[in-house]
Amino acid sequence: MHTSKIRSVARIVLGAFLAFAGVSHLTFNRSEFLAQVPKWLPVHPDLTVVLSGIVEISLGLALIFIVKNRKWVGIITAVFFVLIFPGNISQYINKVDAFGLNTDKARLIRLFFQPVLILWALWSTNALKKKNQ
Template identity: 35%
Template sequence: METLVLLLTVLLGLRLIGALGVARFAAWSTCGAYALALMLIVTGATHFVPASFADTPVPTHADLVAMVPPWVPFPALMVYLTGVLELAGAVGLVLGRTRRWAGLGLAVLFVLLIPANIYAALAEIPFHGAPATPLWVRIPEQMLYIAVALLARRSVAGSTDGKARTATESVTISSPR
């Protein structure tokens, strides 16, 4: 739930900044890309926090390994892999040239993580000492992340309206007279 609050707070804050005149954040899609990137940096980093940090407010690698369904091979490695993918996706969202592919890749990743969310909810796996998040919360939250990742794909570097520029709009060609 904290990740949802982080995403929405940053999204609305960036959009407010855009409404106040910062052109980079004039489009919801760009704000979504940056907000999702920040959320992924936070969540991706937790994939690498050792279990010895269990007494801190930060979730650990062990908390995430517990969520992996038993039929998934090498659960610890899968948690590291998804952490790397989240961090790479965050970088891809911030770099305008890779934003479309990053948004698509993250949407696919979020879909692939749904079974872990279902397993954790149905098996009532506690998360960092807190009770398991119910399925009716997990699935809509995951759908929102997918939607924001797909929305972020609409944002292109150099464009404040979220639309790609055509070659004729980006380059002015002068003809000799």
């Protein structure tokens, strides 16, 4: 399979994952996401979950359907993954059970997947490529 096809498939899979996660923020996984909102965040936890769900749906759809500006979509998605990382750290530090992560080991391992998501967003949208390459 050609590299650009692999990137396209990876981009679409990530987009579908994000859109699904966003929908789950607003519906069946709402309480799980509420458990991850850091207590120090100055925004009401439910509003945080709703807004992040809307952002995830938007980014997911953008990854799937926006082709012309896909590098920017990739960069914005990577930034989003960086911005939500404190929620994962909070879940680990505060020993919050959510999404089946009910041990310190499972919560710690989850932290190492965030950089993978960041790189996935950047690689699949070709955002890491220099402009003149």
